[in-house]
Amino acid sequence: xxxxxxxxxxxxxxxxxxxxxxxxxxxxxxxxxxxxxxxxxxxxxxxxxxxxxxxxxxxxxxxxxxxxxxxxxxxxxxxxxxxxxxxxxxxxxxxxxxxxxxxxxxxxxxxxxxxxxxxxxxxxxxxxxxxxxxxxxxxxxxxxxxxxxxxxxxxxxxxxxxxxxxxxxxxxxxxxxxxxxxxxxxxxxxxxxxxxxxxxxxxxxxxxxxxxxxxxxxxxxxxxxxxxxxxxxxxxxxxxxxxxxxxxxxxxxxxxxxxxxxxxxxxxxxxxxxxxxxxxxxxxxxxxxxxxxxxxxxxxxxxxxxxxxxxxxxxxxxxxxxxxxxxxxxxxxxxxxxxxxxxxxxxxxxxxxxxxxxxxxxxxxxxxxxxxxxxxxxxxxxxxxxxxxxxxxxxxxxxxxxxxxxxxxxxxxxxxxxxx
Numbered sequence: 163x164x165x166x167x168x169x170x171x172x173x174x175x176x177x178x179x180x181x182x183x184x185x186x187x188x189x190x191x192x193x194x195x196x197x198x199x200x201x202x203x204x205x206x207x208x209x210x211x212x213x214x215x216x217x218x219x220x221x222x223x224x225x226x227x228x229x230x231x232x233x234x235x236x237x238x239x240x241x242x243x244x245x246x247x248x249x250x251x252x253x254x255x256x257x258x259x260x261x262x263x264x265x266x267x268x269x270x271x272x273x274x275x276x277x278x279x280x281x282x283x284x285x286x287x288x289x290x291x292x293x294x295x296x297x298x299x300x301x302x303x304x305x306x307x308x309x310x311x312x313x314x315x316x317x318x319x320x321x322x323x324x325x326x327x328x329x330x331x332x333x334x335x336x337x338x339x340x341x342x343x344x345x346x347x348x349x350x351x352x353x354x355x356x357x358x359x360x361x362x363x364x365x366x367x368x369x370x371x372x373x374x375x376x377x378x379x380x381x382x383x384x385x386x387x388x389x390x391x392x393x394x395x396x397x398x399x400x401x402x403x404x405x406x407x408x409x410x411x412x413x414x415x416x417x418x419x420x421x422x423x424x425x426x427x428x429x430x431x432x433x434x435x436x437x438x439x440x441x442x443x444x445x446x447x448x449x450x451x452x453x454x455x456x457x458x459x460x461x462x463x464x465x466x467x468x469x470x471x472x473x474x475x476x477x478x479x480x481x482x483x484x485x486x487x488x489x490x491x492x493x494x495x496x497x498x499x500x501x502x503x504x505x506x507x508x509x510x511x512x513x514x515x516x517x518x519x520x521x522x523x524x525x526x527x528x529x530x531x532x533x534x535x536x537x538x539x540x541x542x543x544x545x546x547x548x549x550x551x552x553x554x555x556x557x558x559x560x561x562x563x564x565x566x567x568x569x570x571x572x573x574x575x576x577x578x579x580x581x582x
Contacts, residue, residue, distance in 0.1 A: 302522035332466035344503030
């Protein structure tokens, strides 16, 4: 009983401050208080949809939908190479509303990949990764946490893409494990460790299932929780940091000194308005995901056949840019052959992630750029980021629509020949 009292005091109770000092101490002690906006945390600009577009809230709602629909599918899915495909087919055609649960799950997964990219882009364009509003903050830690979540999100979608064990998922897994094999020296060992042998079989499906339903959701929950907590701990939106700087500059110009005082004027009703907007955004996100699940179907391919490959065999759409890089960088010059799997599947994506992770340490834009969309001082960084993002998007569309059988180029309006 004593342990429970201490736990509830730390996590649930204890929010009864009698002064500003007690309120600060309570916020530092109580976990849930880091999630609840207070008068000092919510400002007019931070609640504006034109600044953040509430993309973090959208992602949190989509992840909740994924967890709920995933639990429903776990009741019927059988992680066996002999029964996985047929259990998913039963879910699609026999179990009442099973098609809707599966469609909502996959729709939410794809939407989460898209909105994770948009959320990262918003943070970059507003240079919100630089720092927070309060002193001694570590905004770069939250940026790195976001980069990690940006990797975990497509990893969840990719592992779920494999689980139906149809032709599309099986050969998508083959592409991924072959890229893993391209690592110098340790590639073969890594691939054998992941798939549990030398070929994709029951051991591989069991491991992918465990990673998809246990490992990745736990990691996502942990880092999403920390991401929200860190954001509030560091002072909320980066636009608040700029507002405080502007206010301090005006005070110094007028001759007054309010250093150390939060100068953001926040009406008492604004936190409540902020929570109402979060509720509406959550409902709109859920409604949009449900609508797409009703309009878009995700048909199963044929059962997995290790002998007869898909032609063309393609990775999931969000990884097609990597597959195109792998194919384009596989070059033979005389007796030498450049390993495209390593260059296009490891080196280039790794350098892109590393450059994103190092942004807070090498961005030398002025403090006035923090929290501002497309600040003129960051023109070069924004152009480079936009060019890379557009290149990735174009590679996805090109590979999806223009790569036909035997990886031959076809115009989108041309009909692909039927090739066994």
